[in-house]
Structures are given as structure tokens and as C-alpha cells.
Amino acid sequence: MRIARYELDGSVFVGAVEGDGDTTTLRALPPPVGVIELLEQSPAQRAEHPLGEPVPLSEVRLLVPLQPPSVRDFVSFEQHIQGMIMGDGIPFPEAWYGAPAFYFSNPNSVYATGDDIPVPPRAQRYDYELEVGAIIGRRGADLTLDNAREAIAGYTVFNDWSARDLQGEDRKLGMGWAKGKDTASTLGPWIVTADELERYRDGEGRLDLRMTVWRGGEQMGSDTLASTAWTFEQMLVYASRGTALVPGDVIGSGTCGGGCLGELWGRGDPRNPSPLGPGDVVRMTVEHIGTIENTVVAGPEPVDYGSSRRL
Numbered sequence: 381m382r383i384a385r386y387e388l389d390g391s392v393f394v395g396a397v398e399g400d401g402d403t404t405t406l407r408a409l410p411p412p413v414g415v416i417e418l419l420e421q422s423p424a425q426r427a428e429h430p431l432g433e434p435v436p437l438s439e440v441r442l443l444v445p446l447q448p449p450s451v452r453d454f455v456s457f458e459q460h461i462q463g464m465i466m467g468d469g470i471p472f473p474e475a476w477y478g479a480p481a482f483y484f485s486n487p488n489s490v491y492a493t494g495d496d497i498p499v500p501p502r503a504q505r506y507d508y509e510l511e512v513g514a515i516i517g518r519r520g521a522d523l524t525l526d527n528a529r530e531a532i533a534g535y536t537v538f539n540d541w542s543a544r545d546l547q548g549e550d551r552k553l554g555m556g557w558a559k560g561k562d563t564a565s566t567l568g569p570w571i572v573t574a575d576e577l578e579r580y581r582d583g584e585g586r587l588d589l590r591m592t593v594w595r596g597g598e599q600m601g602s603d604t605l606a607s608t609a610w611t612f613e614q615m616l617v618y619a620s621r622g623t624a625l626v627p628g629d630v631i632g633s634g635t636c637g638g639g640c641l642g643e644l645w646g647r648g649d650p651r652n653p654s655p656l657g658p659g660d661v662v663r664m665t666v667e668h669i670g671t672i673e674n675t676v677v678a679g680p681e682p683v684d685y686g687s688s689r690r691l
Contacts, residue, residue, distance in 0.1 A: 381426050382670075383418055383534065384570035386440040394418070396431055397570050405434035415446045415571070416627050419517040419533035423575045444492045445536055445571045446515070448630040451485040452619050453511070453540055453561075456610040457603065459637030463646045480610040480618050483557045485540070485565055485632070493568040493672035498679035499658065500563040503543035506656040506676065510593045510639030510664050512605055513538035514612045515571055516629040521620050528616040531625060534573040535587075537664055537672045538632050539566035544642055544655070563679075567630070569670040580668060582606050590667040591636045595653075595660060601638025605666070608633060 382397035386406055394415055395406040409418075409429050418426055455461060455476075462472060491497060499506050517533020540561065547560030582588040588606040592599060615631055625631075637643070641653060656662070656676050663673040 381418070381423070381573045381576065382570045383415055383445065383573065385415060385443040385445055387443060388435060388440045392443065395435075397437075398434065404437040406437060406440060407434050408432035419446075419515060419571070419573075419627050423573065426573070442493055442569050444490050444567055445569075446567075446628055448487045448490065448515075448567075449626055449628050451487050451490075451513075451565065451630045451632065452482045452615075453485050453538075453632035453634065454480050454482040454610065454615050455634035456480060456608040456615065457634055457636050457639075458609050459603070459607065460635045460639065460643060463637070463643030465646065477609070480615050482615070482619065482632075483561065485557075486562050487630075489563050489565060491564055491566045491674065493566065493674065495566070495674055496677040497541060497564050497566070497674045498677050499656070500543045500546065500559070501680055501682035503546055503679075504655065505544040507542045507544050507641045508593065508595075508639075508656065508662045508664075509540040509542055509635040509642075510591055510601070510603075511538040511540055511635055512536070512587075512589070512591070512633045512666055512669070513567060514616075514631040514633070516616075516625045516631065517574075517627055519624055519626050520616075521624040522622070523617050523620040523625070525613055525617060528613040528620075529574075531616055531620075532574050532612060532631075533627070534571040535577060535666075535669055536567050536571050536630075537569070537666045537669055538630070539662065539664055539672060539674070540632060540635065541565060542640070542642070544645075566672050566674055568672045572669050577668060586611060589669065590665075591639065592665050593639055594663045595656075597661075600641070600653075601636070601643070603636035603638055605633065605636070607637055 393408040541564040586606040592602040
């Protein structure tokens with residue numbers, strides 16, 4: 381099942397997505413069935429819900445598919461890491477192979493496909509990052525490699541918008557990503573339940589889904605989800621160590637190879653291509669999941685926070 385949240389005639393619905401391309405339609409599920417409830421159900425249970433009459437996709441406004449309790453964004457593609465650090469002349473960090481690294485993103489700054497994305501205050505080097513998000517469907521702590529896959533209810537396209545210059549300031553403080561990643565993430569266009577994608581696993585058990593990003597109609601990069609060094613199952617084992625994952629939590633794959641401008645800057649000219657600015661349209665497609673598209677717009681002016689007291 382493909383699960384969507386959408387607005388039609390001023391009302392919000394949860395529905396099933398059917399068809400593809402120009403024939404895509406949405407069929408509302410009866411209230412009070414919600415996204416989290418559907419994620420917690422088995423495919424057989426989801427199939428029992430009656431569906432409303434089909435409505436063409438062109439007649440609705442897609443909303444964020446869910447409001448996640450938390451967002452953990454990992455980094456699992458070696459090509460992305462290599463591209464981001466090669467410009468600094470830093471050797472590839474061997475410690476990266478010791479554990480899958482992640483940071484906590486802001487679950488309250490999630491945007492839907494079609495939404496405008498404001499440039500964060502003070503940001504001069506704004507960037508997109510193409511990822512896949514795994515959506516947790518059942519509560520679990522201290523998961524193992526034997527049962528972690530069962531905790532994933534579905535997948536969605538994930539754009540981890542990043543202010544690279546603000547990230548640089550975050551790095552100086554040594555406390556992880558903060559304002560560089562605080563203002564926007566796109567999830568969508570819907571959630572594809574895990575059972576729908578099992579047929580696309582490769583010989584190693586990885587989901588082999590083509591990931592592609594365009595800027596203003598120009599293809600900027602492409603990779604496959606099967607290129608990850610760390611699998612989603614390994615990420616879940618690490619994320620759930622000593623704590624619990626709950627339904628609706630988002631686990632980001634990390635940016636795929638070629639999935640951001642930062643890699644192009646790291647491997648070539650740091651001024652070319654130019655950073656994102658108002659008017660830029662970013663479109664991302666993940667094979668068998670869907671497409672998200674957002675337009676970058678001018679953001680608010682920064683508010684002065686004064687200066688610190690010095691001892």
C-alpha cells in the first residue's frame with residue numbers, strides 16, 4: 381500500500397494511492413484510521429479497510445505523510461563522505477566503519493512535496509540532500525539483525541536540506557549539527573509499505589532503488605540505495621541500542637552518492653555550481669517510491685541574539 385495524507389476541499393484525509401503518472405488517484409480510508417495505525421498493521425489488516433471513491437491526484441494537495449516523533453538521519457554512503465571531505469585534504473575516517481553515525485534532525489520542521497522551502501536566516505551556501513527515509517512501524521528496543529527489518533513499516537523520499545556555511549559553524553562548537561540542519565526536511569510524496577518493495581532487494585538483501593535529483597530540470601546526480609555501506613537493519617540496531625524506536629520514527633539513509641551540491645564543491649570548484657537560492661526548483665525521485673519537488677524561496681531576516689558575557 382502507498383499511504384498518503386492530503387487535503388481536498390478544505391478537509392484532510394488519509395488515503396491509499398493507486399495507479400501511476402497521470403492515472404494516479406487517491407481513495408480515502410474511513411476515519412478514524414490514521415497513518416500510525418496503518419503502519420502498525422499487517423498487509424492483510426490494511427487490505428481489509430474499505431476505500432472511498434478515487435480522486436485524481438491533480439485535484440488534491442499532498443501533505444506531509446506523517447508527523448514523526450523523531451528523525452534520526454544517518455550517513456551511510458561512502459561516495460558522499462568522500463566527496464564532502466576530499467576538498468579539505470582529510471583522509472577518509474577509518475572510525476566511520478566502526479559504527480553507523482547519525483544526528484537528530486528537527487521533527488517539527490518537516491515539509492511536504494510542493495511546499496516552498498525558505499532559505500534559513502544567514503545561510504549563504506544552501507544545499508539539498510537526496511535520501512530515503514525508513515518509517516518505524518512497531519516499538520522496539522535493542523533490536524537485532526534478525527528482527528530489525530520487521531520494525532520497518534515503509535519508506536519515503538527524504539530531502540535533508542542543509543545550510544553548509546552554518547554547518548561549518550556547528551562543527552566548530554563540537555556538539556553536532558544544529559542550525560545548519562534545523563529549518564527544513566521534506567518527506568513524501570507518500571509512504572510505500574515495506575511489503576511492496578521486498579521484490580526489489582538485490583543478492584545481498586539491500587533494496588536496489590534508483591535515486592535521482594534534478595535542479596531546475598538539470599540532472600545533478602544519481603545512485604542506488606543498494607550502494608549504502610550500512611544497511612537500514614544495521615542502522616536500526618544501532619539506533620535502538622539502549623533506547624526504544626516508536627511507530628512513526630524516521631530513519632534517514634544519509635545522502636546518496638551525487639545526491640548534493642556539497643559533493644560537487646568538494647570534488648571540484650567550491651563556487652560552481654552555485655548554492656541554492658530563491659527560485660531554484662529541486663526534484664527528487666526514488667524508484668518505486670515516488671517523486672518530491674520543492675521551490676526555494678527567500679527566508680526571514682536573521683534576528684540579532686546579542687553577545688555572550690565573558691569571564
